[in-house]
Amino acid sequence: MPGTEIIVPDPMRRPQSGNLYPNLALVPAQFELDDTEIDLASTFFSNPTLSDWDKRTLLATWLDSIDAQLNYDYVIFDCPPATKIVSQNALACSDGYIIPVIPDELSSRGVTHFTSLVRTKIDEKLEYLHQSARVPKSATPDSYIPATKLAAIVPSLVKSAGNAASGMTNIHTEQLAALRRQWGASVLTTVGKHYIGVPEAMNAGMPVWNYWGSNAKRKVKNMMTNICSELKGRIDAL
Amino acid sequence: MIDDKKIIAEFRTAVRLLDMQRRAVVEARAEQGVVDALGAIIQHLHSLSEAQVLRLGSGKHQREFAKSRKLDAANKASTMTLSDVEQALNDESVTRLQLEAIAVGRFQVPSGSLRSLRNIELLRDKIAILTQNERAHETINSVAKESKY
Numbered sequence: 001m002p003g004t005e006i007i008v009p010d011p012m013r014r015p016q017s018g019n020l021y022p023n024l025a026l027v028p029a030q031f032e033l034d035d036t037e038i039d040l041a042s043t044f045f046s047n048p049t050l051s052d053w054d055k056r057t058l059l060a061t062w063l064d065s066i067d068a069q070l071n072y073d074y075v076i077f078d079c080p081p082a083t084k085i086v087s088q089n090a091l092a093c094s095d096g097y098i099i100p101v102i103p104d105e106l107s108s109r110g111v112t113h114f115t116s117l118v119r120t121k122i123d124e125k126l127e128y129l130h131q132s133a134r135v136p137k138s139a140t141p142d143s144y145i146p147a148t149k150l151a152a153i154v155p156s157l158v159k160s161a162g163n164a165a166s167g168m169t170n171i172h173t174e175q176l177a178a179l180r181r182q183w184g185a186s187v188l189t190t191v192g193k194h195y196i197g198v199p200e201a202m203n204a205g206m207p208v209w210n211y212w213g214s215n216a217k218r219k220v221k222n223m224m225t226n227i228c229s230e231l232k233g234r235i236d237a238l
Numbered sequence: 239m240i241d242d243k244k245i246i247a248e249f250r251t252a253v254r255l256l257d258m259q260r261r262a263v264v265e266a267r268a269e270q271g272v273v274d275a276l277g278a279i280i281q282h283l284h285s286l287s288e289a290q291v292l293r294l295g296s297g298k299h300q301r302e303f304a305k306s307r308k309l310d311a312a313n314k315a316s317t318m319t320l321s322d323v324e325q326a327l328n329d330e331s332v333t334r335l336q337l338e339a340i341a342v343g344r345f346q347v348p349s350g351s352l353r354s355l356r357n358i359e360l361l362r363d364k365i366a367i368l369t370q371n372e373r374a375h376e377t378i379n380s381v382a383k384e385s386k387y
Contacts, residue, residue: 112375116382170351177346
């Protein structure tokens with residue numbers, strides 16, 4: 001298992017802008033992660049139940065090994081929209097999860113599907129493996145979290161419509177209402193609009209607040225500030 | 239919120255004023271035909287029911303009245319279950335206005351977008367699709383509950 005050498009300190013250090021986030025550390029994704037997924041899915045060691053448990057708690061064990069609880073205030077995993085073993089590893093050591101969603105019917109169904117999977121196929125399965133494999137307390141990673149809560153659903157890439165009463169296209173107005181009807185307060189109050197300043201800033205490798213492009217207007221920065229503030233509040237409340 | 243009683247009282251006062259004017263016209267010895275026509279108009283206005291008076295209200299009152307009615311209907315529809323909605327869809331006697339209230343109140347369809355649904359069948363289809371979508375979420379949930387690890 002790797003140590004702290006895979007952690008990149010100060011990833012936002014820029015020659016022109018200085019060090020934007022001196023307390024930020026990053027473990028970048030690698031192409032080998034796909035191989036890891038395939039290897040983990042096809043490999044068993046000794047007791048199959050214990051093997052299943054171990055495969056899903058590798059990340060929790062690694063967090064313990066680098067003293068993450070002590071060294072970091074927040075650890076954020078950016079996972080693909082799937083529940084493969086690598087993502088299951090992330091969920092096994094997370095207090096909560098955030099789902100960004102474009103308000104359309106198929107994406108909304110993905111939210112229902114994903115939350116059901118987290119509950120039944122990940123959390124409950126892990127606890128079942130934990131019990132069945134009789135993993136002793138001393139061998140259970142401290143970073144293992146048995147129940148992962150839904151922290152927030154973030155409506156994203158919502159299209160604006162200037163003349164509409166809601167300020168959004170009809171389909172996004174309807175689907176956003178359907179999301180709020182189904183998920184209530186879990187849906188963020190701030191709506192992530194489809195502003196071109198956001199992908200432009202991302203393309204420049206800059207946070208939207210520090211991006212110099214003319215499309216990173218005040219309303220774009222305010223929107224991102226509101227989303228981040230709401231998310232922080234919800235994460236802190238977990 | 240419009241006070242219906244106030245609108246009716248104002249209307250009756252206006253009719254009384256008209257009657258006073260008719261008497262003034264009689265005093266002025268106007269042509270009998272004109273006096274009779276005026277009398278007939280006043281009599282007709284007197285005979286209007288409260289609902290008819292409300293419909294006759296000023297443009298603003300009419301619009302506000304219609305708006306408040308629509309709002310009430312949408313509020314009532316907001317608590318409908320999917321089964322209630324399906325029942326309404328299958329009931330041929332349900333009017334377009336009632337279906338619009340369901341679309342707006344129950345499913346938050348923007349009211350401006352309803353204009354693009356040219357006939358009642360298109361509106362029925364729209365609500366049916368929204369109902370099926372909500373049912374799909376119930377199915378996903380129940381399948382996940384049934385198929386544990």
